Amino acid sequence: MTDVTARRRRNPFSGLSFGAILLEARAFLALVVIFAIFSFLAPTAFPTLSNIVVMCQQVSVYAILSVGMLVVILDGGIDLSVGSTLGLAGMVAGLCMQGIPIGGVVLYPAVWVVVIIAVATGALVGLVNGLLVARLKVAPFVATLGMLYVVRGLAELSTNGLTVNNLDGKPELGNTGFDWLGFNSLLGIPIGVWVLVVVGIAASLLLNRSVYGRWLYASGGNQRAAELSGVPVRKVKVRAYVISGVCAAIAGVILTSELTSAGPTQGTSYELTAIAAVEIGGASLMGGRGTVRGTLLGAFVIGFLAAGLTIVGVSAYVQTVFTGAVIVLAVLLNGIQYRRRRAATTASKNPPPPTSSAGTGSTSRVPVTAEEPTA
Amino acid sequence: MVAEHTMREHKSGTPVLSAREIVKTYGATRALKSVNFDVHAGTVTTLFGENGAGKSTLMKILSGVEQPTSGSILLDDRQVEFADTNDARAHGISIIHQELSLASNLSVRDNMFMGRELYNAVGRVDYKKEEQLCRTVLSDLAEDIDPATPLSELRLGQQQLVEIARALLADSRILIMDEPTSALSAAEVEVLFRVIDDLTSRGVSIVYISHHLEEALQVTDYAVVLRDGAITATALAEDIDLEWIVRHMVGENFDLGTPPTGYEFGDVALSIEDLSVEDPKDPARLLVDHLSLDVREGEIVCLYGLMGAGRTELLEAVAGRTPTVSGDVRLNESDVSKLSLRERLAVGLGLVPEDRQRDGLVQTMTVGQNLSLASLGEFVRGLFISRPAERAHVDEAIKDVRVKTSGGGAMIGSLSGGNQQKVVIGKIVSTAPKVLLLDEPSRGIDIGAKSEVFRLIAERAKSGLAVVYSTSEVGECLSIAHRIIVLRRGRIVAEFPPTASKEEIMASSGEAVVA
Numbered sequence: 001m002t003d004v005t006a007r008r009r010r011n012p013f014s015g016l017s018f019g020a021i022l023l024e025a026r027a028f029l030a031l032v033v034i035f036a037i038f039s040f041l042a043p044t045a046f047p048t049l050s051n052i053v054v055m056c057q058q059v060s061v062y063a064i065l066s067v068g069m070l071v072v073i074l075d076g077g078i079d080l081s082v083g084s085t086l087g088l089a090g091m092v093a094g095l096c097m098q099g100i101p102i103g104g105v106v107l108y109p110a111v112w113v114v115v116i117i118a119v120a121t122g123a124l125v126g127l128v129n130g131l132l133v134a135r136l137k138v139a140p141f142v143a144t145l146g147m148l149y150v151v152r153g154l155a156e157l158s159t160n161g162l163t164v165n166n167l168d169g170k171p172e173l174g175n176t177g178f179d180w181l182g183f184n185s186l187l188g189i190p191i192g193v194w195v196l197v198v199v200g201i202a203a204s205l206l207l208n209r210s211v212y213g214r215w216l217y218a219s220g221g222n223q224r225a226a227e228l229s230g231v232p233v234r235k236v237k238v239r240a241y242v243i244s245g246v247c248a249a250i251a252g253v254i255l256t257s258e259l260t261s262a263g264p265t266q267g268t269s270y271e272l273t274a275i276a277a278v279e280i281g282g283a284s285l286m287g288g289r290g291t292v293r294g295t296l297l298g299a300f301v302i303g304f305l306a307a308g309l310t311i312v313g314v315s316a317y318v319q320t321v322f323t324g325a326v327i328v329l330a331v332l333l334n335g336i337q338y339r340r341r342r343a344a345t346t347a348s349k350n351p352p353p354p355t356s357s358a359g360t361g362s363t364s365r366v367p368v369t370a371e372e373p374t375a
Numbered sequence: 376m377v378a379e380h381t382m383r384e385h386k387s388g389t390p391v392l393s394a395r396e397i398v399k400t401y402g403a404t405r406a407l408k409s410v411n412f413d414v415h416a417g418t419v420t421t422l423f424g425e426n427g428a429g430k431s432t433l434m435k436i437l438s439g440v441e442q443p444t445s446g447s448i449l450l451d452d453r454q455v456e457f458a459d460t461n462d463a464r465a466h467g468i469s470i471i472h473q474e475l476s477l478a479s480n481l482s483v484r485d486n487m488f489m490g491r492e493l494y495n496a497v498g499r500v501d502y503k504k505e506e507q508l509c510r511t512v513l514s515d516l517a518e519d520i521d522p523a524t525p526l527s528e529l530r531l532g533q534q535q536l537v538e539i540a541r542a543l544l545a546d547s548r549i550l551i552m553d554e555p556t557s558a559l560s561a562a563e564v565e566v567l568f569r570v571i572d573d574l575t576s577r578g579v580s581i582v583y584i585s586h587h588l589e590e591a592l593q594v595t596d597y598a599v600v601l602r603d604g605a606i607t608a609t610a611l612a613e614d615i616d617l618e619w620i621v622r623h624m625v626g627e628n629f630d631l632g633t634p635p636t637g638y639e640f641g642d643v644a645l646s647i648e649d650l651s652v653e654d655p656k657d658p659a660r661l662l663v664d665h666l667s668l669d670v671r672e673g674e675i676v677c678l679y680g681l682m683g684a685g686r687t688e689l690l691e692a693v694a695g696r697t698p699t700v701s702g703d704v705r706l707n708e709s710d711v712s713k714l715s716l717r718e719r720l721a722v723g724l725g726l727v728p729e730d731r732q733r734d735g736l737v738q739t740m741t742v743g744q745n746l747s748l749a750s751l752g753e754f755v756r757g758l759f760i761s762r763p764a765e766r767a768h769v770d771e772a773i774k775d776v777r778v779k780t781s782g783g784g785a786m787i788g789s790l791s792g793g794n795q796q797k798v799v800i801g802k803i804v805s806t807a808p809k810v811l812l813l814d815e816p817s818r819g820i821d822i823g824a825k826s827e828v829f830r831l832i833a834e835r836a837k838s839g840l841a842v843v844y845s846t847s848e849v850g851e852c853l854s855i856a857h858r859i860i861v862l863r864r865g866r867i868v869a870e871f872p873p874t875a876s877k878e879e880i881m882a883s884s885g886e887a888v889v890a
Binding site: 228 | 620736738802
């Protein structure tokens with residue numbers, strides 16, 4: 001009995017119905033459908049190489065943010081502060097380009113130093129989030145909601161709400177080239193997209209191949225069991241938020257470069273888009289489940305949908321409605337998948353054996369939280 | 376064996392509830408194969424069977440949680456079909472789960488009428504009437520519980536009685552109790568049994584499921600044994616004994632093993648000195664009270680005691696999970712008292728926790744990922760985990776602890792309880808511990824798996840591992856342990872050799888001796 005079911009699990013598509021395949025690959029299929037529909041509606045504007053490149057560039061900012069969010073969500077947390085962190089990192093980069101006055105001298109750091117300072121700012125915000133959550137036991141939602149305000153406030157304070165416009169640098173100061181990130185291409189592909197590729201590969205390796213990744217999935221899946229297995233769960237948590245902060249800062253630097261200006265309100269409400277992408281990508285908000293691949297697909301679904309709707313001339317208001325509907329649909333599908341799993345499992349309400357208490361085949365996992373409300 | 380017809384004459388005769396030729400299939404698996412099951416008015420019927428025998432499935436069908444694939448349910452000789460649990464409850468059948476379905480933030484009264492609130496003429500909740508009914512039902516159960524008490528202030532045993540009272544309030548004639556005593560103290564069990572007696576004398580029928588065979592045998596009128604989805608035996612409780620039940624449950628004689636012999640114990644591996652643990656809810660009380668214990672290499676020590684005797688608290692404190700207020704723990708002569716759980720695991724002190732689901736396994740991961748979780752460091756090559764190294768280890772561990780699975784890639788949830796337990800043990804054993812602590816390693820697993828788990832532990836001890844395991848079933852003390860330590864209120868009250876009798880051990884723990 002276990003043999004059959006286990007084999008099925010390892011090869012998720014064998015012996016499953018067409019419907020199940022649709023569910024498994026839904027983010028990918030959604031992307032294909034969106035692409036097909038807009039290619040049909042706007043055959044001259046949507047499926048062109050230049051438009052695809054532009055769309056990918058737009059998506060890359062959200063996608064990098066989403067990868068960081070995924071790491072936190074895998075741990076069973078949430079990071080609402082990423083939009084603000086993105087804004088602050090952009091401001092830090094912008095101000096550094098204007099020079100750092102230290103004791104009467106104004107330092108003009110090179111662009112790569114500016115990027116490092118901005119990313120370090122993101123890491124610092126993540127560290128504060130992580131310490132609040134892991135050490136001081138503040139609920140992730142509340143801790144990062146607080147940081148959303150604090151960080152946004154700091155970004156606004158830094159210029160009293162003004163936008164930093166001149167990011168060109170001066171050749172004689174040796175700090176030119178900030179626009180490289182936002183405007184240049186390598187092999188016809190924008191730098192922002194390359195950064196996304198690097199972030200995506202790095203995150204994939206981290207999650208699938210490193211000890212940290214395994215610890216993260218274990219902590220998110222069952223923190224108590226992970227702790228008893230010697231997993232340093234608090235350290236894992238702190239690092240998850242640091243990773244999220246770093247991703248947000250990278251996205252902030254890219255966005256600032258693309259816009260050639262650093263505005264303190266940049267990235268407002270981006271955290272919600274990032275959460276949506278992770279969710280469309282099939283991750284569980286309860287933690288322990290989700291993939292980089294899914295999350296990236298989720299980000300592209302949202303991005304291509306928005307771009308496509310703009311191209312066919314749908315108003316921004318209607319776009320918002322569409323995006324919301326897609327998110328709800330994705331979560332609904334998650335629910336269906338979850339119920340199918342449960343139906344296939346004899347998920348018992350009694351704690352001892354969660355499955356097969358009746359000797360039945362179980363196709364897959366019983367979520368730790370699978371508690372059925374009893375009347 | 377007892378003939379069918381004697382059963383019929385016992386007590387009130389005709390069955391109230393009958394399941395006829397119930398078949399339940401999940402995919403290709405047949406969980407129930409044409410089961411006939413009767414519940415007689417005013418009697419207790421206990422369903423015995425190992426995990427996976429089909430007990431839960433049958434109970435779910437009787438209580439409307441699931442629908443049978445084929446077969447029928449007769450209530451008072453009329454065929455009925457239950458769409459869901461509410462439907463079954465309307466027909467007078469209630470199920471009381473091990474996990475109580477009460478809201479701890481509400482009062483006893485509000486819990487009893489949850490979802491069935493009484494309204495007065497103007498459409499507001501009639502609290503007075505509710506309270507009055509509540510008192511009547513509770514006093515029928517001879518329980519002195521004020522309806523206004525918040526549920527959270529009641530002991531678990533009392534909460535369970537509230538759940539029973541709630542079922543009675545809904546005019547339930549048939550109560551299905553799934554492992555009702557698993558979390559109760561001996562005194563609370565007595566109260567529950569008294570209530571069951573009282574209920575049956577009023578004509579309520581009880582269907583009872585329990586892993587505590589002795590206990591169940593005490594309370595039941597009928598014994599029904601399920602094995603592999605079919606009923607293998609039915610009998611009157613007075614005509615049978617434990618042996619009979621076990622024989623029909625497993626289909627063969629079982630043996631939990633004997634203490635491994637043929638070698639000398641080594642040096643003292645684990646030394647606990649003057650260890651105390653506070654009750655977090657009441658710092659004046661010590662859950663472990665200045666306790667000292669030495670365990671040698673190769674020795675197996677069994678900790679026996681009732682609920683609240685301090686077994687779990689002792690083991691968790693030794694493993695470094697909970698803080699202590701006094702005392703030292705030494706591992707091979709070196710003091711580990713200052714180390715964290717993680718550090719103690721690294722130096723060779725491993726704990727297999729009591730609650731497999733809550734503390735032992737990561738349900739979202741595979742068998743292999745669970746097995747390697749505690750020893751990941753060994754497979755790291757450069758920056759990453761080496762998949763071949765990990766797979767080789769996992770394959771070996773699966774063989775080593777005899778997990779029945781298709782391979783490391785199977786989801787952990789696809790395994791039976793016993794195999795899941797073996798995975799938890801395998802995970803800790805993978806860290807090559809010198810001392811292995813196991814908190815109720817046999818909890819919630821069937822007898823076949825129990826004896827395998829014990830054999831596994833005994834083998835390890837033979838190669839020099841010091842083992843401390845705890846149990847709340849006296850039969851499990853007299854298996855592989857070289858020494859049986861009885862705990863009571865956080866202290867060691869007695870120590871026995873493996874030749875001791877069950878009665879001796881139970882008497883020293885403060886438990887009433889079961890005849």
